[in-house]
Amino acid sequence: MRHEKAGILLANLGTPDAPTPAAVKRYLKEFLSDRRVVDTPRWLWWPILNAAILPLRSPRVAKLYASVWMEEGSPLMVWSQRQRAALEAHLQLPVALGMNYGNPSMKSALDSLMAQGVTRLIVLPLYPQFSCSTVAAVWDCITRAFAGYRSLPEVHFIRDYATHPAYISALKASVERAFARNGKPDLLVMSFHGIPQRYADEGDDYPLRCRETFNALTAALGLNENEAMMTFQSRFGREQWLKPYTDETMRQLPAQGVKHVQVMSPGFSADCLETLEEISEQNRDFFLHAGGTRFDYIPALNDDAEHIAMMADLVKPWLDGLAS
Numbered sequence: 001m002r003h004e005k006a007g008i009l010l011a012n013l014g015t016p017d018a019p020t021p022a023a024v025k026r027y028l029k030e031f032l033s034d035r036r037v038v039d040t041p042r043w044l045w046w047p048i049l050n051a052a053i054l055p056l057r058s059p060r061v062a063k064l065y066a067s068v069w070m071e072e073g074s075p076l077m078v079w080s081q082r083q084r085a086a087l088e089a090h091l092q093l094p095v096a097l098g099m100n101y102g103n104p105s106m107k108s109a110l111d112s113l114m115a116q117g118v119t120r121l122i123v124l125p126l127y128p129q130f131s132c133s134t135v136a137a138v139w140d141c142i143t144r145a146f147a148g149y150r151s152l153p154e155v156h157f158i159r160d161y162a163t164h165p166a167y168i169s170a171l172k173a174s175v176e177r178a179f180a181r182n183g184k185p186d187l188l189v190m191s192f193h194g195i196p197q198r199y200a201d202e203g204d205d206y207p208l209r210c211r212e213t214f215n216a217l218t219a220a221l222g223l224n225e226n227e228a229m230m231t232f233q234s235r236f237g238r239e240q241w242l243k244p245y246t247d248e249t250m251r252q253l254p255a256q257g258v259k260h261v262q263v264m265s266p267g268f269s270a271d272c273l274e275t276l277e278e279i280s281e282q283n284r285d286f287f288l289h290a291g292g293t294r295f296d297y298i299p300a301l302n303d304d305a306e307h308i309a310m311m312a313d314l315v316k317p318w319l320d321g322l323a324s
């Protein structure tokens with residue numbers, strides 16, 4: 001009989017290897033070439049990407065990365081590696097980190113798990129709300145990475161965890177700590193990464209999953225409809241994206257009497273460029289320049305003990321009954 005050995009693959013987006021134009025260009029090229037992310041026909045997208053976006057965006061975005069870079073590397077990488085190590089220590093099972101774009105590649109993560117004798121693989125994409133542009137891209141990446149294997153493990157793929165009780169309770173604890181530290185704000189804003197509205201119209205249930213997280217967390221916190229709102233950040237390109245936009249909202253709130261805001265990004269399992277720079281730097285400026293008096297950013301769950309325990313909870317159904 002086959003003796004099953006479980007292993008966990010933590011999957012995330014990936015980030016540049018260095019805050020330099022060349023490294024950012026390499027990363028953006030791979031990321032923005034994925035049809036799950038940008039679905040424009042290739043004959044049209046290829047020249048736009050190579051002649052305009054990569055040469056113009058890479059040097060500008062490299063400076064933004066430099067402004068948040070940590071001693072050990074890109075924040076997304078640093079937090080992801082800490083999450084991996086903490087989950088491995090918690091579960092006493094092999095845990096590997098694989099990135100969809102850049103390093104460490106999904107293939108290297110799978111190779112390392114297979115080399116450790118894993119026969120039952122649990123894939124946990126660290127995106128709390130499903131989207132075709134993220135979770136489905138992880139799915140594609142894993143199937144591509146397995147293409148050359150002679151044998152496959154049993155695979156369990158966690159689609160998302162938008163309303164999982166352990167996720168909501170970890171977020172709740174983090175907001176309550178922030179309220180205790182900073183005082184209760186006039187408004188709690190939950191800013192989720194956007195996607196093109198068209199992807200949702202074509203069947204991506206991402207906005208519904210964001211709404212479900214928002215509803216579950218506001219209910220857990222006992223906030224009423226005037227005390228919390230959800231917005232969407234990180235718009236890219238000319239199409240309409242999910243609304244309301246975070247940046248427009250931050251510019252409008254002070255005129256509506258909101259002077260103290262606390263902003264969190266519950267869709268990001270780790271702090272990264274989009275939270276540390278776009279929210280905590282750019283959107284802070286928009287709000288304060290529009291007349292706001294206090295802006296607090298509530299960090300992502302990162303390697304909080306409750307977050308790691310949540311990951312263990314999510315994979316647990318496939319560990320029960322295993323002789324490890």
Ligand SMILES: C=CC1=C(C)c2cc3[nH]c(cc4nc(cc5[nH]c(cc1n2)c(C)c5CCC(=O)O)C(CCC(=O)O)=C4C)c(C)c3C=C
Nearest residue numbers: 013014015016037061076131133134193195236272273274
């Ligand atoms: C071009 C379309 C994009 C879609 C669709 C998109 C969806 C999406 N992204 C995340 C999470 C992250 N995105 C991050 C950076 C980032 N995202 C895009 C574009 C799209 N994202 C770009 C071009 C970039 C790179 C930075 C830039 O050039 O502006 C990151 C941070 C990476 C880091 O290195 O820190 C994360 C995380 C989600 C959750 C999502 C859909 C739901």
Ligand SMILES: [Fe+2]
Nearest residue numbers: 013193234274
């Ligand atoms: Fe993104």
Ligand SMILES: [Fe+2]
Nearest residue numbers: 234273274278
């Ligand atoms: Fe951004």
